[in-house]
C-alpha cells in the first residue's frame with residue numbers, strides 16, 4: 001500500500017469494475033455501506049488488485065477494517081478480474097462522511113423520497129417483545145398501505161425506534177413500487193411549511209403536495225401539533241382527504257392521542273380510528289440483540305461480554321446504545337485496540353452511568369450462594385474441586401467488578417496476590433473456552449451489577 005498522495009487518474013477497466021461492484025452492493029441491499037465505500041475512487045486494476053483512491057489514511061483504515069471483507073466478497077461476485085484490494089491516498093478527494101452515513105441511492109423508479117433515510121429499514125430493525133406489535137402493524141401497513149390500519153399511530157418514549165419504523169414503512173412501500181408518492185416529515189416541519197405557504201400565498205401548492213400528490217403520509221412526532229389551532233385545522237382536512245381516498249397515514253408520537261395537550265377532539269378521534277400501538281423500553285436481551293445487529297452492520301467484531309456490558313449500562317434508550325457503539329467503533333478503528341470490557345468502559349466513561357459499587361464481600365456472598373458453598377470456605381485453603389472453582393470465580397469477579405488491586409483482593413481471601421493472578425487468568429481462559437463457565441459468569445455478573 002502506497003500512502004503517498006498522488007493525483008487522480010482512472011483506468012476504464014477499474015471504473016467499469018467499480019460500477020459493477022456498487023450495483024451489486026445496491027442489489028444486495030448493502031446501501032448502508034455505500035456512504036463509505038462509494039466515496040472512494042477506482043484508480044486501476046494492477047495484477048489482480050483493484051486500487052482505490054482514498055482521501056486520507058484514517059479513511060483507508062476505517063474502510064479496510066469495516067468493509068474489506070464485504071468489498072472482496074462483492075468483487076468475487078462480479079468478476080474474476082481482480083481478487084484483492086489496495087488503497088492509495090489521493091489529494092483532494094472528499095473527506096470522510098459522518099460515522100452513520102445515510103446515503104441517498106437511486107432505484108429504477110428514481111430517487112428515494114426526500115427525507116427518507118435508507119438506513120432505517122425493516123431489515124435493520126430488531127423485533128422483540130418491546131416492539132413486536134408495532135413492528136407487525138408497520139409490516140402490515142407496508143404490505144397493504146391504506147387498507148391495513150388507517151391510520152397507524154405508534155407511540156412510545158424517546159429513542160425507541162418510532163422514527164425508524166416510520167421510515168421502514170416508507171422505504172418498503174417505495175422500494176416495492178417507486179411510483180408511490182411517499183411524503184415523510186415531522187409535524188413541526190408540516191407546521192413550518194404551512195406557515196410559509198400562508199405567508200407566501202402558496203396554499204394551492206401546499207394542498208396539492210399533501211392532498212393530491214401524496215399516496216402515503218408519514219408524520220413524525222404529531223404531539224407538536226398540540227395548541228397550533230390553524231395548523232391542526234389544515235391537518236384535519238389533509239387527513240380527511242387522504243383517508244377518504246384510501247391513502248395510508250402513519251403517525252408517531254410520544255403519547256397516546258388522548259394525552260397530547262391542546263389536540264382538538266376531532267383530531268384525537270381521527271387518530272384513534274385505525275390502530276394505536278406502543279413501543280416499550282427494550283429488555284436486556286433486546287438491547288444485546290440491537291447492539292449485535294448494529295455492530296454487524298458496522299463490521300465491528302463485538303464480543304458477547306462487551307455487548308452485555310454496554311446493554312447493562314445503557315438501559316432506556318436505543319439511540320444512546322447506538323451512540324455508544326459508534327463511539328467504540330470509531331475509537332477502535334483509530335487506535336486498533338481490541339474491543340474488551342476495559343477498553344469500552346474507558347472509551348465510554350463520560351456516557352456510562354457510574355457503575356454500581358460492588359465490594360468483595362458482596363461478591364463472595366453471591367458466589368457462595370450461587371455455588372451452594374459456605375462463604376467462609378472461599379477464604380480457606382480447602383482444595384475440593386467445586387470449592388476451588390467457586391473461589392477462583394469470586395477472585396475473578398472481584399478483580400473485574402471492584403477494580404481493586406491484586407494484593408487488596410488477595411487479603412480478602414487470605415491468600416497471596418500470585419494466587420489471585422493465576423485464578424483470574426484461569427477464569428478468563430475458561431470464559432473463552434467453556435460455554436458453561438461463561439454462562440455462570442454472565443449470570444453472576446447480572447446479579448451483582450443489578451440487571
Ligand SMILES: Nc1ncnc2c1ncn2[C@@H]1O[C@H](COP(=O)(O)OP(=O)(O)OP(=O)(O)O)[C@@H](O)[C@H]1O
Pocket residue numbers: 120124125126127131156157158159160161162163164165254290318319322
Ligand atoms: N428495535 C430496533 N432495532 C434497531 N435499531 C433501533 C431499534 N429501536 C431503535 N433503534 C435505533 O435507535 C435510534 C433511535 O430510534 P428512533 O429515532 O426511531 O427513535 P424515536 O422513537 O423516533 O425517538 P424520538 O421520539 O426521540 O424521535 C435509531 O438510530 C434507530 O435505528
